[in-house]
Amino acid sequence: MNKEERIIESAIDVFLEKGIEKSTVSEIVKKAEIAQGTFYLYFDSKLSVMPKIAEVMVVKMLNELSKNVSGETIEEEIKSVIDIIFTLTKEYKSLTTLIYAGLTQTQYVGDWEKIYAPLYHFIENLLIVRKENGETRETLNTTFTSKILFGSIESVAEQMYLYDDSSEEKANEYKEELLKFILHGI
Amino acid sequence: MNKEERIIESAIDVFLEKGIEKSTVSEIVKKAEIAQGTFYLYFDSKLSVMPKIAEVMVVKMLNELSKNVSGETIEEEIKSVIDIIFTLTKEYKSLTTLIYAGLTQTQYVGDWEKIYAPLYHFIENLLIVRKENGETRETLNTTFTSKILFGSIESVAEQMYLYDDSSEEKANEYKEELLKFILHGI
Amino acid sequence: MNKEERIIESAIDVFLEKGIEKSTVSEIVKKAEIAQGTFYLYFDSKLSVMPKIAEVMVVKMLNELSKNVSGETIEEEIKSVIDIIFTLTKEYKSLTTLIYAGLTQTQYVGDWEKIYAPLYHFIENLLIVRKENGETRETLNTTFTSKILFGSIESVAEQMYLYDDSSEEKANEYKEELLKFILHGI
Amino acid sequence: MNKEERIIESAIDVFLEKGIEKSTVSEIVKKAEIAQGTFYLYFDSKLSVMPKIAEVMVVKMLNELSKNVSGETIEEEIKSVIDIIFTLTKEYKSLTTLIYAGLTQTQYVGDWEKIYAPLYHFIENLLIVRKENGETRETLNTTFTSKILFGSIESVAEQMYLYDDSSEEKANEYKEELLKFILHGI
DNA sequence: CATGAATGAGAATTCATTCAT
DNA sequence: AATGAATGAATTCTCATTCAT
Known part of the structure; x- marks a missing residue:
C-alpha cells in the first residue's frame, strides 16, 4: 500500500474512533506509520x-x-x-x-x-x-x-x-x- | 436578549459561517459582544x-x-x-x-x-x-x-x-x- | 514594565545575540518571562x-x-x-x-x-x-x-x-x- | 549554465523576491530546476x-x-x-x-x-x-x-x-x- | 455576575537534510 | 553526479480555559 492510501485508511480509522474534531494529524500519521511531514506531501489538512x-x-x-x-x-x-x-x-x-x-x-x-x-x-x-x-x-x-x-x-x-x-x-x-x-x- | 440567548444566537451565526471545526469560542463571544469568560458561565464548551x-x-x-x-x-x-x-x-x-x-x-x-x-x-x-x-x-x-x-x-x-x-x-x-x-x- | 515593552526589550536581546534568522519566538518569550501565547496578543510574528x-x-x-x-x-x-x-x-x-x-x-x-x-x-x-x-x-x-x-x-x-x-x-x-x-x- | 551557477542565479531571484528569512532551499531548487538534493552537493545551507x-x-x-x-x-x-x-x-x-x-x-x-x-x-x-x-x-x-x-x-x-x-x-x-x-x- | 488579559498545552506546519535509487 | 520522496526535529501559532479584578 502506498503512502497516500496508508494515510486515507488511517484517517478513516482515526476519524471513526475519535470524531473529526478530536482527531489530529499526529494520530493519523502515527497509525499510518509515516512521518509527520509526509502527510503534508499528500494533503493540505486533516479535512x-x-x-x-x-x-x-x-x-x-x-x-x-x-x-x-x-x-x-x-x-x-x-x-x-x-x-x-x-x-x-x-x-x-x-x-x-x-x-x-x-x-x-x-x-x-x-x-x-x-x-x-x-x-x-x-x-x-x-x-x-x-x-x-x-x-x-x-x-x-x-x-x-x-x-x-x-x-x-x-x-x-x-x-x-x-x-x-x-x-x-x-x-x-x-x-x-x-x-x-x-x-x-x- | 439575555447573555445565554446572545451566546446561542451568536454561535448559530458563527457555526453556519465557518463550520464547527473552524469556529472558536473567541469568535462566538466577539459576535455576542460579551467577555471571553462569560461564555463559560453558561456553557462548558463550543459543542x-x-x-x-x-x-x-x-x-x-x-x-x-x-x-x-x-x-x-x-x-x-x-x-x-x-x-x-x-x-x-x-x-x-x-x-x-x-x-x-x-x-x-x-x-x-x-x-x-x-x-x-x-x-x-x-x-x-x-x-x-x-x-x-x-x-x-x-x-x-x-x-x-x-x-x-x-x-x-x-x-x-x-x-x-x-x-x-x-x-x-x-x-x-x-x-x-x-x-x-x-x-x-x- | 508592561508586557509589550518586555517583549520588545527581550526581542532586542535575542536578535542581537542570535541574529534574526536564528532567533525564535520561543526564546523571546522565555527571556521576557511571559507565556508563548502572550506574544501573539501584541505581535503577529517575530519580524x-x-x-x-x-x-x-x-x-x-x-x-x-x-x-x-x-x-x-x-x-x-x-x-x-x-x-x-x-x-x-x-x-x-x-x-x-x-x-x-x-x-x-x-x-x-x-x-x-x-x-x-x-x-x-x-x-x-x-x-x-x-x-x-x-x-x-x-x-x-x-x-x-x-x-x-x-x-x-x-x-x-x-x-x-x-x-x-x-x-x-x-x-x-x-x-x-x-x-x-x-x-x-x- | 552549470548547476552551481543555476543555484546562485536562482538564489538571487528568490532572496530578492521573498527576503532571506522567508526564502527556502525548496524554492531555490525549484526555480533552478534541479533536485532538492543537488543543492547540497554545492552548498551547505541557504546562507x-x-x-x-x-x-x-x-x-x-x-x-x-x-x-x-x-x-x-x-x-x-x-x-x-x-x-x-x-x-x-x-x-x-x-x-x-x-x-x-x-x-x-x-x-x-x-x-x-x-x-x-x-x-x-x-x-x-x-x-x-x-x-x-x-x-x-x-x-x-x-x-x-x-x-x-x-x-x-x-x-x-x-x-x-x-x-x-x-x-x-x-x-x-x-x-x-x-x-x-x-x-x-x- | 461579568470581565478580558494572560496562560501554556498541544496541534499544525515547515523545511533543512538525508539516502536509497 | 543527480534525484526527490521521505523524514522528524524544530517552530509557529491557536485557542480553550482560568482567575484576579
Missing part, C-alpha cells in the same frame, strides 16, 4: 482527506452493488436493490455519517451529490434497461426517479440502523412497504 | 451549545407547523404538511445540517431522534385524530408511520434544496408525487 | 517587532543628541554633533545593523527614512537656527543638507566602527576631516 | 550562497566601472566615477541591501569590507595614478581616501535611490555638490 475517503467508500459501495444486484423481473431486482442498500447502510453507516459531517464542515456540502453520482447512475442504468424492456411506465424519468428511489430507501434504512437499532423483523416490514411503494411509483 | 441550538430550531419549526398546518380532509392536511416541511427544509437546511454534524462529532447521534421527537409527535397526533375519524386504514401504526412520513418528505425536500437548487416547478412535481404515495400508504 | 525596536532606538538616540549637542558657535555645535553621532554609532551599531537587516527582510526598507526622520529633523532644526543667525550661507537648503550631513557623518563612523575596529587616533583624524568638509559645505 | 552572490555582484560592478570610467583630467574622471556609482547603486541597490542583510545575519559583517575591497582598489588605483601625475595634494593617503570617497558617494546615492525615489534633477544637484566636495578634499 482535505475527506473527499478521498468519500471516494473510497463509494467505490466499495458500487462494488457490492454490482456484485450483488440481480433478478429476473424488475420486482426481484428492486427487492435486491433494497436489500443491498439496507446492508450497505448498516455496514457503512458510521463512515457515511463521518463523510457527511466532514463535508458540511468544509462548505463542500454540494459535493455530496457529486460523490453519490456513481451510485445514482447505477440505479438509473437499471431503470433504463427495464424501461426499454417495457417493465415501467412510458413516462418515467429515469434520472429523476433514480434519486427518489435511492433517497427513499436510504432514508428508511438510516432511520432503522442509524438511530433505532431496530430489530431485523421490523426492518423486513419496512422493506416490504418500500417495495410496494416503489413498484407502484414506477 | 455543548449544540443541544440548545437544536432546541431553538425545533421550537421554531414546531411553531410554524402548528401555525400553518390545517385542512378539512386528510388529503388537504397532508398536502399542507408537505408544503410546510418543504418550506422549513428550505429555511433551516443549513441549521439542520449543522446540528446533525455537531451531533455526529460528539457521539450523540442517538439524540437526533430525541430532538426530532416533538416533530414526529406533531405528525403522529394528526394521524391519530384522522384515524379515530376513520380516514385511514384500521391497521395503521401511527408512531411508525409518522417517522416514515416525515422522513420521506424531508428526504425529498433535502434533495431538492440541499443539493439541487431545483426549480419551484420541479419541486411541485415532487410534491404531487409524494402526496399520492402517502395517501396510498395510509 | 513585526522590528518597527517597534527601531522606534525605541531612535528615541534613545534623540535623547542623547538633545542632551549632549551644544555649542556657542556653529563650529562647536557641528563638532559636538560629529562627536555624538560617532558615539551613538559605536553604541548602537549592532542594533542599527539589526534593524536595517530586519527591515530589508520585510519589504519595509522604505520605512527606514521614516524611522530616521526625527534624527534628520533634529539636525535640520539646528541648521535653521544657525541660518537665521546668519552663520550659514543664505542659499542653504536645510532639509536637503540635514540628510547629507547626517549621512556623511554616519557613513564615515560606520566605516570606522562597523568594519574597521579602527583606533581612536584614526577616528579623530576622520572627525577633523569631516568637520572641515561640513563647515565648508554650509 | 552559504551569500558570499558567491556577493562575488557575482562585485564582478558585475567592477566590469561596469572599468568599462565606463574615463576622463582627461581628474575632474572629469571623478565626475565619471560619481556617475557610475550612482548608476550602479540604482541598478544593484536591492542586491546590495540583500547581501548586507545576509552578512549581518551570519556574523560575517566584517566580510563586507573584504567584498568591497576590489571596488576600493579600483578607486585607489585611479588616485595613485593622478597623485603621481601631480593632480592631487602630496599628503593624500590614497587607501584612506578611496574609502571616504566611495563611502560618501554611495551614501548620497543610496539616500537618493533607496529611500527617496528622487527625481533625476535632484540627483544632478547632489552630484554637483559631491563633485565640489571631493575635488576640494583631494
Whole structure:
C-alpha cells in the first residue's frame, strides 16, 4: 500500500474512533506509520482527506452493488436493490455519517451529490434497461426517479440502523412497504 | 436578549459561517459582544451549545407547523404538511445540517431522534385524530408511520434544496408525487 | 514594565545575540518571562517587532543628541554633533545593523527614512537656527543638507566602527576631516 | 549554465523576491530546476550562497566601472566615477541591501569590507595614478581616501535611490555638490 | 455576575537534510 | 553526479480555559 492510501485508511480509522474534531494529524500519521511531514506531501489538512475517503467508500459501495444486484423481473431486482442498500447502510453507516459531517464542515456540502453520482447512475442504468424492456411506465424519468428511489430507501434504512437499532423483523416490514411503494411509483 | 440567548444566537451565526471545526469560542463571544469568560458561565464548551441550538430550531419549526398546518380532509392536511416541511427544509437546511454534524462529532447521534421527537409527535397526533375519524386504514401504526412520513418528505425536500437548487416547478412535481404515495400508504 | 515593552526589550536581546534568522519566538518569550501565547496578543510574528525596536532606538538616540549637542558657535555645535553621532554609532551599531537587516527582510526598507526622520529633523532644526543667525550661507537648503550631513557623518563612523575596529587616533583624524568638509559645505 | 551557477542565479531571484528569512532551499531548487538534493552537493545551507552572490555582484560592478570610467583630467574622471556609482547603486541597490542583510545575519559583517575591497582598489588605483601625475595634494593617503570617497558617494546615492525615489534633477544637484566636495578634499 | 488579559498545552506546519535509487 | 520522496526535529501559532479584578 502506498503512502497516500496508508494515510486515507488511517484517517478513516482515526476519524471513526475519535470524531473529526478530536482527531489530529499526529494520530493519523502515527497509525499510518509515516512521518509527520509526509502527510503534508499528500494533503493540505486533516479535512482535505475527506473527499478521498468519500471516494473510497463509494467505490466499495458500487462494488457490492454490482456484485450483488440481480433478478429476473424488475420486482426481484428492486427487492435486491433494497436489500443491498439496507446492508450497505448498516455496514457503512458510521463512515457515511463521518463523510457527511466532514463535508458540511468544509462548505463542500454540494459535493455530496457529486460523490453519490456513481451510485445514482447505477440505479438509473437499471431503470433504463427495464424501461426499454417495457417493465415501467412510458413516462418515467429515469434520472429523476433514480434519486427518489435511492433517497427513499436510504432514508428508511438510516432511520432503522442509524438511530433505532431496530430489530431485523421490523426492518423486513419496512422493506416490504418500500417495495410496494416503489413498484407502484414506477 | 439575555447573555445565554446572545451566546446561542451568536454561535448559530458563527457555526453556519465557518463550520464547527473552524469556529472558536473567541469568535462566538466577539459576535455576542460579551467577555471571553462569560461564555463559560453558561456553557462548558463550543459543542455543548449544540443541544440548545437544536432546541431553538425545533421550537421554531414546531411553531410554524402548528401555525400553518390545517385542512378539512386528510388529503388537504397532508398536502399542507408537505408544503410546510418543504418550506422549513428550505429555511433551516443549513441549521439542520449543522446540528446533525455537531451531533455526529460528539457521539450523540442517538439524540437526533430525541430532538426530532416533538416533530414526529406533531405528525403522529394528526394521524391519530384522522384515524379515530376513520380516514385511514384500521391497521395503521401511527408512531411508525409518522417517522416514515416525515422522513420521506424531508428526504425529498433535502434533495431538492440541499443539493439541487431545483426549480419551484420541479419541486411541485415532487410534491404531487409524494402526496399520492402517502395517501396510498395510509 | 508592561508586557509589550518586555517583549520588545527581550526581542532586542535575542536578535542581537542570535541574529534574526536564528532567533525564535520561543526564546523571546522565555527571556521576557511571559507565556508563548502572550506574544501573539501584541505581535503577529517575530519580524513585526522590528518597527517597534527601531522606534525605541531612535528615541534613545534623540535623547542623547538633545542632551549632549551644544555649542556657542556653529563650529562647536557641528563638532559636538560629529562627536555624538560617532558615539551613538559605536553604541548602537549592532542594533542599527539589526534593524536595517530586519527591515530589508520585510519589504519595509522604505520605512527606514521614516524611522530616521526625527534624527534628520533634529539636525535640520539646528541648521535653521544657525541660518537665521546668519552663520550659514543664505542659499542653504536645510532639509536637503540635514540628510547629507547626517549621512556623511554616519557613513564615515560606520566605516570606522562597523568594519574597521579602527583606533581612536584614526577616528579623530576622520572627525577633523569631516568637520572641515561640513563647515565648508554650509 | 552549470548547476552551481543555476543555484546562485536562482538564489538571487528568490532572496530578492521573498527576503532571506522567508526564502527556502525548496524554492531555490525549484526555480533552478534541479533536485532538492543537488543543492547540497554545492552548498551547505541557504546562507552559504551569500558570499558567491556577493562575488557575482562585485564582478558585475567592477566590469561596469572599468568599462565606463574615463576622463582627461581628474575632474572629469571623478565626475565619471560619481556617475557610475550612482548608476550602479540604482541598478544593484536591492542586491546590495540583500547581501548586507545576509552578512549581518551570519556574523560575517566584517566580510563586507573584504567584498568591497576590489571596488576600493579600483578607486585607489585611479588616485595613485593622478597623485603621481601631480593632480592631487602630496599628503593624500590614497587607501584612506578611496574609502571616504566611495563611502560618501554611495551614501548620497543610496539616500537618493533607496529611500527617496528622487527625481533625476535632484540627483544632478547632489552630484554637483559631491563633485565640489571631493575635488576640494583631494 | 461579568470581565478580558494572560496562560501554556498541544496541534499544525515547515523545511533543512538525508539516502536509497 | 543527480534525484526527490521521505523524514522528524524544530517552530509557529491557536485557542480553550482560568482567575484576579
